[in-house]
Amino acid sequence: MRFLPDGKVDGSILAKRVFPYLGSLQDEILVGPNVGIDAAVIDISKLSGMMVVSQDPITGAGKNAGFHVVNVCANDVASMGAKPMFFLSTIIMPKGATDDDLEEISKDIERAAKEIGVSIVGGHTEVSGKVSDLILSGTMIGFSDRYVSTSGAREGDDILLTKGAGIEGTAILAETKSEYLSKYLDLNLIEKAKGLLNKISVVKEALIASSLGANAMHDPTEGGVLGGLHEIADASNKGFEFYEDKVHLYSETKSICNILGINPFGLISSGALLVISPKEKTNSIIESLLKEKIEVSIIGKVTKEKRSHERISQDELWRILDTKL
């Protein structure tokens, strides 16, 4: 173990601590990460005609940050109906970071990349006195022959939700507020809640729903399921009915939200996917998802008129993280 000096991390360290962890390699990569190579070259001649790109940072998500950044970027790409394929990550570590820390981050990025079949093709790694915690910034590139967006919802469409509300928020709260929660909850339940992070990928369900004709999709992140519903409705210039009691909540989510006084529908929800389905396609989408063991329920309907539902101005997570418990 050694401390890394300020500035761009040296190629000899990257070769040992980063380049061995590049996820699922793919044939299209003509030039991948290497010392002295500043850009990746990818053969796109056999890929579908539409490229979908998303960029997102993770600012201090603790020890799962690498896993997290790959998944949030992949979810954005898959929610447009494209298969995530190539990932670039910029890793900015605070002073005092070691080569062991860097390898942990690389392994964490690779774990997520392998689960969804993505290659890491480039990025940048440095130590900077300008950050007090790990800052990751990722870019995911995917390909598809059609796309769905948040703006495609039509009157009468069903609104489906996979897995459950508040998955990501539940895991983050279990991690950051575990001491307080352990006064009220069983430790097993808190550990199970942390484990919900492993459910945050929506790539599989997004590609199924898109291939079966979803009109719009959205992975509800900040602002939770309610925020996601509003984003779809606003982008599509429609309203929605919301069947609160139909939304699945994991028991860990219920317990933690109860104790912290949190509305689970306004809690950051990566891991759940909102699918806007034409009525005639709803059954086949639900059947295909259940066949893949992905829970799903109908939680609402798209309406012509805009209706007044509660708007979430700030994610419940930030409200609670700022509260001294």
Place this chain on the structure above:
Amino acid sequence: MRFLPDGKVDGSILAKRVFPYLGSLQDEILVGPNVGIDAAVIDISKLSGMMVVSQDPITGAGKNAGFHVVNVCANDVASMGAKPMFFLSTIIMPKGATDDDLEEISKDIERAAKEIGVSIVGGHTEVSGKVSDLILSGTMIGFSDRYVSTSGAREGDDILLTKGAGIEGTAILAETKSEYLSKYLDLNLIEKAKGLLNKISVVKEALIASSLGANAMHDPTEGGVLGGLHEIADASNKGFEFYEDKVHLYSETKSICNILGINPFGLISSGALLVISPKEKTNSIIESLLKEKIEVSIIGKVTKEKRSHERISQDELWRILDTKL
């Protein structure tokens, strides 16, 4: 003017302060930046068969950071022979940042993007207590039907350098050490030195040299021209002769390096491009560059044997920035 709250910046602010500044719009963009849109969709069916992607951060380059991040990413892509087309930027601002600050950054990004004909297609904007200064992270995507890399140098090839050594470093030193430098140098010269930042794009020369058959190219950033020469030689498993006296130095670079005791060949050099040219193509490359008013000289030759040249372990810039003058 108003202060921005912690977390992801609200869509209504992005709509006013970011989305009006998206550079040179291009027909291929099917879905671009908008509220509630998490990924860009680009029609690649008519683009060339190779995609070149680069990601780089800027950690606190002061008021020109936006201009800088677009150019360093574009330079990496163009140095592989591809035309930079689509850019994504993640903007992480420290607490206390205002909407006016954000608009300045957006305008600065757009200025660089317009100069090289690039569209901004996505990104992310947030305020975070984890950073003490602006952190930008950019991704540039370009396309080409062939690529050149740092590893293509062959024995006997000429080594050309455009513009001059230490361009970027000269501008940064003029900005950060202006008080000290003003004791020795004319203020006009210091201002001219700051203005060298406007020369940091190598996109034009890289696309010319690539189209005329360069074997390898590299834009020498950290470690300067000497570092860049070593990177090409190492990647190509060759050696090089270096004709120091043939390297062009702007008078601002000479003066500032003299006063600070800096080796200009080890000073960060975005703005200069190293072109490895087969002997028979050198004349046509030089003529075409001069016709576009891009200065260029032959500064070395690729050799079979590895030779021992000075290696730069740390960029001269970091050495001096750490020195109290």
